[in-house]
Amino acid sequence: MSGPVVVGVDGSPSALAAVDVAAVEARVREVELRVIHAFTWPAMHAPHGASPLGPPAGVLREAVEDLLAQAVGRARTAAPGVGVSHAVLAGEAVSVLEAQSRTAQLIVVGHRGSGGFLELLLGSTAVHLSAHARCPVMVVRGRSDRAGPVVAAVDGSPQGQPAVAFAFAEAALRGADLLALHVWSTWADHGEHRFGDPVDLTDLIGDVDQLQAEEERVLAEALSAHRRRYPELTIRTSLVRGRTRPALIEASGRAQLLVVGARGRGGFAGILLGSVSQAVLHHARCPVTVVRSGP
Known part of the structure; x- marks a missing residue:
């Protein structure tokens, strides 16, 4: 444009x-x-x-x-x-x-x-x-010096692809490294059962190693086309098991820019700005760019 x-x-x-x-x-x-x-x-x-x-x-x-x-x-x-x-x-x-x-x-x-x-x-x-x-x-917001990588929040969803594309282009413009961060979790990672008793849902969600391998595939596929377009760009990937919002906010402390989609794969269709995007807008330690997937 x-x-x-x-x-x-x-x-x-x-x-x-x-x-x-x-x-x-x-x-x-x-x-x-x-x-x-x-x-x-x-x-x-x-x-x-x-x-x-x-x-x-x-x-x-x-x-x-x-x-x-x-x-x-x-x-x-x-x-x-x-x-x-x-x-x-x-x-x-x-x-x-x-x-x-x-x-x-x-x-x-x-x-x-x-x-x-x-x-x-x-x-x-x-x-x-x-x-x-x-x-x-x-x-x-936060520090605005151009030190550290451009961090792209990658969730593997189609609506998240414009944000990934923007992050690649922005890193290339800035001459910065790109860190592609993908956060995943199992239900068991989200604390206690709603009735107050700790639960182990491993038997319900299957083998954790298999789940991690699947998330690695999701991350690789989300980046593949952009890697070919920017062959000179230094790209690092990070697969984090945990909660998305704290992981992104922590990564922003070492970044020069955090790029997120407006709404990820877990959002409701009628919500224009997801909870993760709102959280990083409020708490990130560096500038944040929000990229919508469409009108």
């Missing part, structure tokens, strides 16, 4: 960190960076008569212009030579950025905006976009 990289800004420190990351993403892709601010009139009661501060529209316009100038300056410092455009678009941030995703190849946002309550770990804009955007969404 030849569209721009789009970054949403609202003046928050998280958004400015996203600008730095987005600028570099635009540079490695050799495309334009588009800085977008979504503007809505604040709900307020305007006093009657002339205001000593001047027209409200003028004050707000100056604030928005300062915000954009700061973001554009950050982008040009982070990635000199990248073409940068900017725009103020009327509407809620979620709606504006979702519309931008129709022509963008990547949307980048911070993990929390200026409107979030302090107790919220992740802004609603990032969650909503990850579930609804028409292109991959990168949520900048």
Whole structure:
């Protein structure tokens, strides 16, 4: 896709960190960076008569212009030579950025905006976009230095293949190694029976070694076509027996980027963003890209 990289800004420190990351993403892709601010009139009661501060529209316009100038300056410092455009678009941030995703190849946002309550770990804009955007969404959180591998969460499902493809392409663009991580488990790995008694379900699930061999096959098949497309890429695989969310969050501590699908093979058909994707968006220690499998 030849569209721009789009970054949403609202003046928050998280958004400015996203600008730095987005600028570099635009540079490695050799495309334009588009800085977008979504503007809505604040709900307020305007006093009657002339205001000593001047027209409200003028004050707000100056604030928005300062915000954009700061973001554009950050982008040009982070990635000199990248073409940068900017725009103020009327509407809620979620709606504006979702519309931008129709022509963008990547949307980048911070993990929390200026409107979030302090107790919220992740802004609603990032969650909503990850579930609804028409292109991959990168949520900048944790450390954003480009050290460590790109980690791809591989579950072997058809809907997870776009995320695997994105991870391969992103690792190649960054000149990074790729770590393909596949987490598997048996029912017995999930603690106690619901009535409180520990259970051993080995007799129900069959031979564990056989199950592991099957999961190894699933991982290999999920990667085979992408390996042929990127023969120069250094690829490592990791087969982890355990719970998916803790395994991915732990891997993010050593990664420069974690790539996940919006919904894995265990999700319900009507859910646009699965529990694993939401968990890593809230708790990963590096930026996370969520890739949907379709509209």
